[in-house]
Amino acid sequence: MLGFIAARLVKAVFILLAILVLNFVLIHAAPGDPAAVMAGEAGAADEKFLQDLRERFGLDQPFTVQLWNYMKGAVQLDLGFSYRQQMPVAELIWDRLPATLLLTATAFVISIVIGVAAGVLAAQTQGTWWDTLISSLALLFYATPLFWVALMASLLFSVWLGWLPGFGYQTIGADYTGLARVLDIGKHLILPATTLGLFFTAIYMRMTRASMLEVSRLDFVKTARAKGLRNSVIQRRHVLRNALLPVITLAGLQAGQIVGGAVLTETVFAWPGIGRLMFEAISQRDYNVILGVFFISAAMVLLFNLITDILYGIVDPRIRLAQ
Amino acid sequence: MSLLAIDTLSIALPKGADRELAVKDVSFTLDKGEILCIVGESGSGKSMSANALMGLLPEGVTPSAGSITFEGRDLLTLSEPEMLALRGKDISMIFQEPLSALNPLMRIGDQIAEVFEAHDLLTPPERRKRALELLHEVGLPDPDTTIRAYPFQLSGGQRQRVVIAMALALEPKLLIADEPTTALDVTTQAQILDLIEDLRKRHGMAVLFITHDFGVVADIADRVIVMQHGEVVEAGEADKVLLDPTHSYTRALLDAIPKLTFRDSVEQTAQPILSVRDLDMTFTSRTGGFFKKPRVVKAVQKATFDLYQGETIGIVGESGSGKSTLGRCLVRLLTPQNGVVKIGGQDISKITGDALRQHRRRIQMVFQDPYSSLNPRSRIGTILTEGLIAYGTDKASARDKARELLSVVGLDPSAMDRFPHEFSGGQRQRVGIARALALDPEVIIADEAVSALDVSIQAQVLDLLADLKDRLNLSMIFITHDLRVAAQVCDRIIVMQRGEMVEFGPSAQVLGNPQTAYTQSLLDAIPGKAHEAALAAQKEAQA
Numbered sequence: 131m132l133g134f135i136a137a138r139l140v141k142a143v144f145i146l147l148a149i150l151v152l153n154f155v156l157i158h159a160a161p162g163d164p165a166a167v168m169a170g171e172a173g174a175a176d177e178k179f180l181q182d183l184r185e186r187f188g189l190d191q192p193f194t195v196q197l198w199n200y201m202k203g204a205v206q207l208d209l210g211f212s213y214r215q216q217m218p219v220a221e222l223i224w225d226r227l228p229a230t231l232l233l234t235a236t237a238f239v240i241s242i243v244i245g246v247a248a249g250v251l252a253a254q255t256q257g258t259w260w261d262t263l264i265s266s267l268a269l270l271f272y273a274t275p276l277f278w279v280a281l282m283a284s285l286l287f288s289v290w291l292g293w294l295p296g297f298g299y300q301t302i303g304a305d306y307t308g309l310a311r312v313l314d315i316g317k318h319l320i321l322p323a324t325t326l327g328l329f330f331t332a333i334y335m336r337m338t339r340a341s342m343l344e345v346s347r348l349d350f351v352k353t354a355r356a357k358g359l360r361n362s363v364i365q366r367r368h369v370l371r372n373a374l375l376p377v378i379t380l381a382g383l384q385a386g387q388i389v390g391g392a393v394l395t396e397t398v399f400a401w402p403g404i405g406r407l408m409f410e411a412i413s414q415r416d417y418n419v420i421l422g423v424f425f426i427s428a429a430m431v432l433l434f435n436l437i438t439d440i441l442y443g444i445v446d447p448r449i450r451l452a453q
Numbered sequence: 454m455s456l457l458a459i460d461t462l463s464i465a466l467p468k469g470a471d472r473e474l475a476v477k478d479v480s481f482t483l484d485k486g487e488i489l490c491i492v493g494e495s496g497s498g499k500s501m502s503a504n505a506l507m508g509l510l511p512e513g514v515t516p517s518a519g520s521i522t523f524e525g526r527d528l529l530t531l532s533e534p535e536m537l538a539l540r541g542k543d544i545s546m547i548f549q550e551p552l553s554a555l556n557p558l559m560r561i562g563d564q565i566a567e568v569f570e571a572h573d574l575l576t577p578p579e580r581r582k583r584a585l586e587l588l589h590e591v592g593l594p595d596p597d598t599t600i601r602a603y604p605f606q607l608s609g610g611q612r613q614r615v616v617i618a619m620a621l622a623l624e625p626k627l628l629i630a631d632e633p634t635t636a637l638d639v640t641t642q643a644q645i646l647d648l649i650e651d652l653r654k655r656h657g658m659a660v661l662f663i664t665h666d667f668g669v670v671a672d673i674a675d676r677v678i679v680m681q682h683g684e685v686v687e688a689g690e691a692d693k694v695l696l697d698p699t700h701s702y703t704r705a706l707l708d709a710i711p712k713l714t715f716r717d718s719v720e721q722t723a724q725p726i727l728s729v730r731d732l733d734m735t736f737t738s739r740t741g742g743f744f745k746k747p748r749v750v751k752a753v754q755k756a757t758f759d760l761y762q763g764e765t766i767g768i769v770g771e772s773g774s775g776k777s778t779l780g781r782c783l784v785r786l787l788t789p790q791n792g793v794v795k796i797g798g799q800d801i802s803k804i805t806g807d808a809l810r811q812h813r814r815r816i817q818m819v820f821q822d823p824y825s826s827l828n829p830r831s832r833i834g835t836i837l838t839e840g841l842i843a844y845g846t847d848k849a850s851a852r853d854k855a856r857e858l859l860s861v862v863g864l865d866p867s868a869m870d871r872f873p874h875e876f877s878g879g880q881r882q883r884v885g886i887a888r889a890l891a892l893d894p895e896v897i898i899a900d901e902a903v904s905a906l907d908v909s910i911q912a913q914v915l916d917l918l919a920d921l922k923d924r925l926n927l928s929m930i931f932i933t934h935d936l937r938v939a940a941q942v943c944d945r946i947i948v949m950q951r952g953e954m955v956e957f958g959p960s961a962q963v964l965g966n967p968q969t970a971y972t973q974s975l976l977d978a979i980p981g982k983a984h985e986a987a988l989a990a991q992k993e994a995q996a
Contacts, residue, residue, distance in 0.1 A: 348553060349548055349550050349553040349554045350553060350554055350555050350556045350557070352509065352548065352554075353548065353554045353555065353556075353616065353619070354556070354567070355507075355509055355540070356507060356509065356540060356541060356545060356546040356548075356620075357540065357541040357545075357567055357568045357571050357619065358537050358538065358539070358540035358541035358542060358568070358571040358572055359541075359567060359570075359571040360537065360571070363571070367556075367559075367567075368556050368559075371556075371558050372556070372557070372558060445558065446557075446558060447557075447558065447603040447605070448557060448603070448605045451603065451606065
């Protein structure tokens with residue numbers, strides 16, 4: 131197992147470096163000159179000023195040198211400087227990270243708990259109206275675009291009913307402390323987290339249901355019944371555990387999006403996280419910030435892929451012990 | 454009073470099934486310490502009867518009439534909690550597929566301990582102790598390791614022993630064994646049968662043994678019931694039913710068992726059609742990262758033989774002996790590490806690209822499982838013409854040829870427009886053979902081509918192969934674990950053990966006068982030899 135993890139880590143480092151290069155090349159292949167954008171916004175577009183800007187940001191150097199400098203910095207977690215926000219990119223991301231993690235992790239937990247529970251219930255009640263109801267809801271959530279759900283949820287629960295705050299991370303100017311602050315953030319969290327988790331809730335539900343029904347037909351379940359075990363024990367110990375294997379794969383996919391996957395939701399609900407940072411950076415052509423967010427999201431995807439594989443090994447002895 | 458009495462039991466199938474009743478008016482009794490075999494082909498209702506006994510019928514299938522009396526109680530009237538208490542304790546069951554009968558994520562010891570847990574017996578340490586004793590009793594080597602192992606770490610035979618250990622845990626009065634040895638090779642089958650016989654003697658339990666193999670019946674049964682289309686067509690003492698069957702279906706089943714009779718070797722032409730020299734195939738698996746030593750399996754070592762025009766060579770051996778790997782190397786589904794494979798003088802062991810593509814039509818394969826070897830979404834016509842069209846035949850002539858092939862293998866040419874699922878296993882295997890013949894190959898490789906079929910169907914397919922061989926002068930490599938089948942169709946036989954050819958010669962010589970202990974052990978493991986001898990004696994007496 132340790133050898134496996136070490137091998138995967140070595141691989142991950144190489145992939146990460148490749149992603150760095152690819153991102154950098156992609157951004158530079160895109161049309162537009164950041165110096166020109168900055169100069170344009172500063173209102174002084176003469177050649178001298180442009181040259182100064184290029185020199186200041188190292189943009190006059192050959193492409194390979196720029197790439198080398200960027201890589202050198204990235205390895206030391208220096209992701210460059212945002213000339214728009216006048217702050218180091220790493221610091222910007224660091225500031226926004228907690229809000230995003232809170233949002234995506236909550237969405238993650240909500241979707242797994244509700245999705246798996248609903249899937250188990252649907253499988254248990256296969257063919258009844260419970261099953262039909264759960265499956266239809268899952269299909270609905272699966273098929274509806276996230277931004278629409280976000281807008282409608284905001285409209286319904288915040289604007290019309292006024293039950294929940296529709297934007298932001300906490301009540302501005304309230305300056306709550308302690309428990310009051312936690313509750314305030316929690317209240318702000320409900321709408322965006324539920325909206326963000328909806329799609330994966332639907333996927334987990336469908337996957338758990340299908341997987342439970344498939345495993346129920348396998349021979350070892352019949353063996354378990356022949357032992358005289360109660361159905362509840364069979365379902366929990368034999369069916370569910372085996373049925374969760376494909377769900378883990380999906381959870382790994384969702385967890386990989388934990389940093390970069392909330393752009394839409396954060397934008398609609400004005401959540402001050404990485405997603406919104408990226409949205410702003412793109413509209414402002416803030417290349418270093420875009421690159422930084424790309425890099426962090428890619429690193430997260432790799433990290434969670436690794437965690438998924440390790441988790442798989444723990445749950446499934448065939449992977450852990452296979453020689 | 455009998456331990457078990459089934460009286461005019463009928464089991465209804467859900468609407469839309471091919472018949473109304475899975476089981477109709479079945480009656481039989483079973484006494485303590487007795488082994489009763491239920492024999493019949495797939496779909497005869499034998500498994501349904503057993504599942505009804507356990508209260509484990511598939512959804513939608515329900516007993517519609519009759520009674521199942523076990524120790525004076527009618528099981529059909531018991532509530533689910535009452536059945537729960539009975540299952541695994543008084544009646545237990547073992548199944549056909551040992552590879553899938555155990556939960557892949559649970560340790561063996563925990564799965565055995567579960568039986569005690571289900572019936573609230575013993576404390577956890579006592580359960581573990583009993584599990585160890587049981588593993589020992591069913592003859593598993595090294596119970597201390599096995600108890601901590603996961604199912605995938607055990608072989609098929611070992612897993613079946615674990616399933617038996619679980620079934621015996623609470624010393625049931627009745628053991629139901631549903632084709633427990635069908636998926637195992639002969640030597641393992643013989644061991645499992647011995648084990649069941651031995652346990653019956655020691656614990657005095659009654660055994661209801663379901664099988665389609667009359668050889669097994671002859672070895673183990675006290676009494677026999679023969680079922681066809683859900684009805685009992687014949688019942689009686691094993692010796693009587695086997696030696697003096699009254700019903701035509703029983704006779705047909707008995708006749709369909711391949712006999713250990715030999716073919717004479719064909720005359721060898723000057724040039725072999727297929728020539729194999731020193732073929733090696735090694736598998737290296739690299740898992741668990743860069744730092745672990747890769748595991749090397751020598752699947753085939755130094756295989757050397759010649760196949761002549763019109764000849765059939767059998768490759769026999771237990772599972773894992775490398776026989777399928779050898780077959781796959783010959784068709785070049787695998788590339789052998791070393792050695793030479795010549796077809797018509799050309800070495801094909803290393804060719805690639807277009808040369809390999811051109812080679813493929815010269816050697817074709819018939820696979821084991823007729824259910825998974827045909828694409829379920831393709832019509833038979835497409836399946837048969839695909840190869841021809843790929844090699845440049847125009848569509849119209851390819852379809853003509855396909856129709857012709859269908860009649861050659863005994864199917865109606867109208868089958869062209871139908872899908873595989875519309876055919877039975879035997880018919881599908883005929884399609885598989887027609888597909889292999891479509892490209893006029895010089896050599897056909899049949900990998901366990903009849904192993905998944907019922908005996909009577911198996912006999913038909915073997916007849917077809919023998920007939921095709923004579924008519925088309927086919928040269929064939931026939932891979933099988935069944936020595937009787939090998940004896941029936943093969944001119945010469947190769948015996949493989951752990952990747953090596955331990956014996957090679959004319960069938961009569963290899964099977965009639967084996968030179969190695971391994972071949973002898975394979976022969977000894979064939980079930981039903983005592984019956985064959987009795988049958989021969991009976992014939993002699995009549996003459």
